[in-house]
Amino acid sequence: MEGTNQTGGDPERGVEDMINLSLLDEEVILKNIKARYERELIYTFTGSILVSVNPYKMFNIYGLDMVKKYEGRALGNLPPHLFAIGSTSYSKMMKDLENQVIVISGESGAGKTEATKLVMQYLAAVNKNGNNLITEQILEANPLLESFGNAKTIRNDNSSRFGKYIEVFFKSGSMVGARTSEYLLEKSRIVTQAPDERNYHVFYEILAGMTEEEKKKYGLQTASKYFYLNQGGNCDISGRNDVENYRVLTGAFHVLNFEGNEKETIYKILASVLHFGNIFFKRVHDSSHDTVLLGNDAEIKWISHLLQLSEDWLKQALTSKVTETRGDRVVSPFNIDQALDSRDAIAKALYSRLFTYLVERINLITCRSEREKSTSLALLDIFGFEDFHTNSFEQLNINYANETMQFFFNQHIFRIEQNEYSKENIDWRHIEFLDNQPVIDLLASKPAGILSILDDESSFPQASDTSFLEKCHFHHANNPLYEKPRMSDPEFFIRHYAGKIKYNVQQFLDKNKDTLRSDVIELLCESKNRTIAQMFKEMRDRFITKTLSKTTLHHSQAKDSYSGSRLY
Numbered sequence: 001m002e003g004t005n006q007t008g009g010d011p012e013r014g015v016e017d018m019i020n021l022s023l024l025d026e027e028v029i030l031k032n033i034k035a036r037y038e039r040e041l042i043y044t045f046t047g048s049i050l051v052s053v054n055p056y057k058m059f060n061i062y063g064l065d066m067v068k069k070y071e072g073r074a075l076g077n078l079p080p081h082l083f084a085i086g087s088t089s090y091s092k093m094m095k096d097l098e099n100q101v102i103v104i105s106g107e108s109g110a111g112k113t114e115a116t117k118l119v120m121q122y123l124a125a126v127n128k129n130g131n132n133l134i135t136e137q138i139l140e141a142n143p144l145l146e147s148f149g150n151a152k153t154i155r156n157d158n159s160s161r162f163g164k165y166i167e168v169f170f171k172s173g174s175m176v177g178a179r180t181s182e183y184l185l186e187k188s189r190i191v192t193q194a195p196d197e198r199n200y201h202v203f204y205e206i207l208a209g210m211t212e213e214e215k216k217k218y219g220l221q222t223a224s225k226y227f228y229l230n231q232g233g234n235c236d237i238s239g240r241n242d243v244e245n246y247r248v249l250t251g252a253f254h255v256l257n258f259e260g261n262e263k264e265t266i267y268k269i270l271a272s273v274l275h276f277g278n279i280f281f282k283r284v285h286d287s288s289h290d291t292v293l294l295g296n297d298a299e300i301k302w303i304s305h306l307l308q309l310s311e312d313w314l315k316q317a318l319t320s321k322v323t324e325t326r327g328d329r330v331v332s333p334f335n336i337d338q339a340l341d342s343r344d345a346i347a348k349a350l351y352s353r354l355f356t357y358l359v360e361r362i363n364l365i366t367c368r369s370e371r372e373k374s375t376s377l378a379l380l381d382i383f384g385f386e387d388f389h390t391n392s393f394e395q396l397n398i399n400y401a402n403e404t405m406q407f408f409f410n411q412h413i414f415r416i417e418q419n420e421y422s423k424e425n426i427d428w429r430h431i432e433f434l435d436n437q438p439v440i441d442l443l444a445s446k447p448a449g450i451l452s453i454l455d456d457e458s459s460f461p462q463a464s465d466t467s468f469l470e471k472c473h474f475h476h477a478n479n480p481l482y483e484k485p486r487m488s489d490p491e492f493f494i495r496h497y498a499g500k501i502k503y504n505v506q507q508f509l510d511k512n513k514d515t516l517r518s519d520v521i522e523l524l525c526e527s528k529n530r531t532i533a534q535m536f537k538e539m540r541d542r543f544i545t546k547t548l549s550k551t552t553l554h555h556s557q558a559k560d561s562y563s564g565s566r567l568y
C-alpha cells in the first residue's frame, strides 16, 4: 500500500483531506493520521468530517488569531481545524437560515468534551454583537455541569458520565440563548465505583472547598470517610484541584443567579446522599425469614434534619416495604439485600433528580423567550462505545445509542453519497461498509429485541432475571451476534439458583455447565456429594465472607452486618 500513486497521498507527510486518497481503507487512514500526528497535526478532514487525535498536551492553536483566521472561510480553504467546522456550520446557518448540528463522537478520553468547549468558545468569540451576560452564562453552565456530571475514570480524569445536546440559538448572528438536554446520567457511580475511579467531582469539591464551619452545618467530614466516595481507593487525584474547582463551581452558581437558599438545598441533598451511603444494616436471623436492623442512628438523624423527613418514616422506608391492597396495608420487612438496594435506590434517585433539576434550572437562565424566530447551531457530545471489565446495563444503553448513531452515519455518508454518485453516473467504486442494522434489530426491534423483551418483562409481576434470560435465549439463541452469557459471578449464582434447583448437584451441572463460570463449576464439583442446602450454605459463607473482608473502614467494624460492597 505504500507510495503516492496508490493512495493519492504522500505517506511521509500525510494528506489534509483523506477524500483525496485514491485508496481508503483502515490501514491507509491510520497511516495518514499517524504521519500527520508525528508532525503535530492533530486534525485531518475526510470531506466534511473532522478526524481528531488527542495529543494530551495543549498546542497553541485555539487563540483569537485562529478564530479570526477561520472566521467566514469555507471548509477546505484552510488546514483542518475544529474552528473550520465551527465556522462552516455558523456560516451555513447564517446564509441558509437552517439549523445546524455538529455531532462529536469517540471513545472515552478521545477529546469530545474539549472539542465541544472549543467550538463553544469559537462561537462565543465570533458572536461580536451578542449580549455578553448571556454568552458568559452559557459558557459558565459548563463547569457547573462538569462538577455534577463528570468523574474520574481509569481512562479519563474528567470523564463526562452523561450525554449532552447543546442547542445554541442565534438571531442575526448573535448568540441569544442555549438549551442543554441531558441523556443517560450514569447512576450506578453514585453508589459504587470501580478501583481507581471516583464518584462525581462535586462531592470531593464541596468536601475540599467548604470551610469547617460550613461542613459542620451538613454533618460532613472528609471524603475518605464516605462509603459512596472511597470505594475506588483514592479520593484525591493529581489531575484535578478540588479546592480550585469548588471555587469555580461557586462562581458558576453566582453567574447563573443561584440564590443562597437554592445553593443550600443543593448542598443538603448532596450531604444526604453521602449520609445514606454510610447507613449499614445488621442481619437478623429468625426461624422463618431474614430481616434487618439499622446499624447506626446518626446518619438517619442527619438525613432527617437535612431533608426535613420524619426519622420513623425514613427508618421504615429503609427496612420494609408497604403494599396496600383493597384497603389492607401490609408491611413486609426487607432482608439485607433488599435493604441495601432500597438505600442505594434512594441515593441514586436523589442525585439524578438533582442533576435533572440543575439542567432545567440552567436552561431557565440561558434559554429565554429570545429562542423564538432564532436559528440554532447544536452540538451533540455523547459517550462513545464502552467495553469494560464488567459491563452493566448502562454500557448496553450507551453502546446501543452509539450503534444507532453509527447507523445514521452509514446511512448519511455511505448510502446517500453512493446513491447520489450512481444517479449522476459518476464513476464511483462502491465502498464496502459493515451494515450494523442486524445489531440494532437484535437490541431494539419489536417485539423480540432484547430491550423490548426487557420492557415487557418489567411489567409482568412474576417476571425474574431468569425468565428474562430464558426469553432472550428463546428468541435469539441462533443469532450469530448473540452469545449465551456465562454466569458472571458466584454470588449471582447463589442468589438466582438457591432454592430453585429441583434436582441434585450432578444433574444441575450436566444441564448447565455451558453457562457457568469455571470457578462456579469447580465449586459445584467439590460439592457433588453434599446436599443442595449444604452446598449453598458453603458457597454463601465463602463468597460473602470474601465480600465482607473487602468492605471499608467503618463497615468492617460492624460484626454480622455489611453495608453494600457486593460482588455484582
Ligand SMILES: Nc1ncnc2c1ncn2[C@@H]1O[C@H](COP(=O)(O)OP(=O)(O)OP(=O)(O)O)[C@@H](O)[C@H]1O
Residues within 6 Å of the ligand: 054, 055, 056, 057, 058, 059, 106, 107, 108, 109, 110, 111, 112, 113, 114, 115, 156, 158, 159, 160, 161, 382, 383, 384
Ligand atoms: N484538543 C486537545 N488538546 C489537548 N489536550 C486535549 C485535547 N482534547 C482533549 N485533551 C485532553 O484529553 C483529556 C480528555 O479529553 P475529554 O474529556 O474531552 O475526552 P472525552 O472524549 O470527552 O471523554 P469522556 O467520554 O470520558 O468524557 C482532557 O482532559 C485533556 O487533558
